[in-house]
Structures are given as structure tokens and as C-alpha cells.
Amino acid sequence: MVVFSKNLIYSAMALLFTLMGVAGLYVFLWADFIAVTQILIYVGGILVLIIFGIMLTHRITNVRLSHSSIQQGVGGAIVLVIFLGLTSMILKAPWYRATAVEPQETVRQIGRLLMIDYLLPFEVASVLLLAALMGAALLSRKVD
Amino acid sequence: MVDLNSYLVIGALLFSLGLFGVITRRNGVAVLMGVELILNAANVNFIAFARFGGMDFSGHVFALFVIVMAAAEAAVALAIILNIFNNLGTINIDEADQLKQ
Numbered sequence: 258m259v260v261f262s263k264n265l266i267y268s269a270m271a272l273l274f275t276l277m278g279v280a281g282l283y284v285f286l287w288a289d290f291i292a293v294t295q296i297l298i299y300v301g302g303i304l305v306l307i308i309f310g311i312m313l314t315h316r317i318t319n320v321r322l323s324h325s326s327i328q329q330g331v332g333g334a335i336v337l338v339i340f341l342g343l344t345s346m347i348l349k350a351p352w353y354r355a356t357a358v359e360p361q362e363t364v365r366q367i368g369r370l371l372m373i374d375y376l377l378p379f380e381v382a383s384v385l386l387l388a389a390l391m392g393a394a395l396l397s398r399k400v401d
Numbered sequence: 402m403v404d405l406n407s408y409l410v411i412g413a414l415l416f417s418l419g420l421f422g423v424i425t426r427r428n429g430v431a432v433l434m435g436v437e438l439i440l441n442a443a444n445v446n447f448i449a450f451a452r453f454g455g456m457d458f459s460g461h462v463f464a465l466f467v468i469v470m471a472a473a474e475a476a477v478a479l480a481i482i483l484n485i486f487n488n489l490g491t492i493n494i495d496e497a498d499q500l501k502q
Contacts, residue, residue: 332424340417343417347413
């Protein structure tokens with residue numbers, strides 16, 4: 258639905274439900290903190306940003322929010338081949354399986370890892386966010 | 402029986418649909434939605450391996466980093482799309498070819 262719908266607003270709504278579904282998958286995979294983060298950031302942030310983008314880039318008088326796609330046949334064939342290849346690879350590969358027990362306190366473990374083992378990537382990610390925010394503000398500013 | 406393979410197939414499906422959106426859509430915002438789908442597919446794989454593949458909480462941390470990166474990418478991409486719209490009056494990415502000779 259996200260990629261097939263003619264109406265861009267419908268695409269955004271379908272993306273909303275897709276993200277909610279992925280958050281549900283995270284809950285089934287014992288990742289409750291990631292699920293909450295997914296809903297907060299994706300649904301609360303990115304999706305609102307995308308809808309803002311849709312609204313801002315269409316004139317108010319232009320009620321036709323639709324848009325066309327190109328070369329759906331060729332693209333669909335390529336993507337289908339890629340998907341079938343990935344699926345056969347997934348089903349054939351001898352994955353390493355570990356027997357895990359259900360964790361009791363995920364947030365504490367994630368915080369410990371972030372602050373001890375992954376401190377440098379954490380800081381780099383914060384600098385990346387700052388740079389992206391400044392860049393976005395600079396880019397979208399009206400030129401004086 | 403729901404195990405690692407089913408989650409990986411869901412991830413592959415999400416990735417394929419996102420790739421389809423990226424290569425066939427002509428609207429910049431729609432292409433951005435395809436990129437979000439691809440990043441979500443990567444996240445599903447990370448969490449699935451964290452649950453079944455002995456990756457434990459490193460998978461969760463990497464998924465967090467992917468979410469942070471997606472937020473930054475969405476902000477910058479929307480700024481670029483707004484600029485294209487202001488300069489060219491369209492967000493059809495096929496028409497944004499001013500740099501072409």
C-alpha cells in the first residue's frame with residue numbers, strides 16, 4: 258500500500274500502519290524499549306515530518322495530491338527477483354541459533370551497553386543528529 | 402512455528418517493497434517513504450538476530466542507532482525536497498536535472 262497507492266496521503270497512512278505493525282513485531286521479539294522508541298520517533302516524528310512535507314510541497318489549490326509511478330513492470334520484475342533470491346537464501350542458510358532466555362530488564366541492559374561498550378558510536382550519533390538538525394534548518398531557510 | 406526465518410522473510414519483504422518504492426516513485430516524498438521502509442527492514446533483521454541469533458542487546462543498540470540515523474536522514478531529505486520545490490516548483494525527481502549538461 259505504501260508504494261502502490263496513487264494518493265500520497267494514503268501512502269503516508271499506510272506507512273503509519275506499517276510502522277505500527279513493525280513495532281508489534283518488536284514486542285514479540287522481546288524488544289519492548291525498541292518498540293516504544295519506534296512508535297515515538299517514527300510515528301510521532303518522522304511521519305509527521307513526512308506529512309508536513311506533503312502539505313508544504315503541494316499548493317493549496319492543487320487538490321490532486323496524486324502522483325504517478327514509472328516503469329512499474331521492470332521495477333517490479335527486478336524487485337521480485339531480488340525478493341525471491343533473498344528468501345531462498347534465508348531458507349537455505351544454516352543460521353547460528355542461540356537459546357536465549359527472556360530478559361527481565363531490557364532498558365537497564367541497553368543503557369549499560371550504550372554507556373560502556375558503545376560510548377563512541379553513541380557520541381558520534383549525537384553529533385550526527387546535531388549536524389543534521391543544523392543542516393536541515395539551514396537548507397530550509399528562506400534565502401534572504 | 403514462528404522462528405528466525407519468518408522474521409527474516411518479513412524483513413526481506415519490507416526491503417523489497419521499499420526498494421520498489423524507491424526505484425519506481427517519481428515523487429520525492431514517496432521515495433523518502435521507500436527509504437524508511439528499507440531502514441525498518443534492517444531493524445527487523447537486527448532485532449530478530451538479537452532474539453534468535455545470540456546477538457543479545459547489541460542488536461537492540463544497533464537498532465536504536467538506525468532509528469536515530471533515520472530521523473536525521475528524514476529531516477535533511479525533507480529540507481532538500483523543500484528546496485527543490487522552492488527552486489523548481491515541482492518535487493518530481495525526474496525533473497531535478499539542472500546539473501546535467
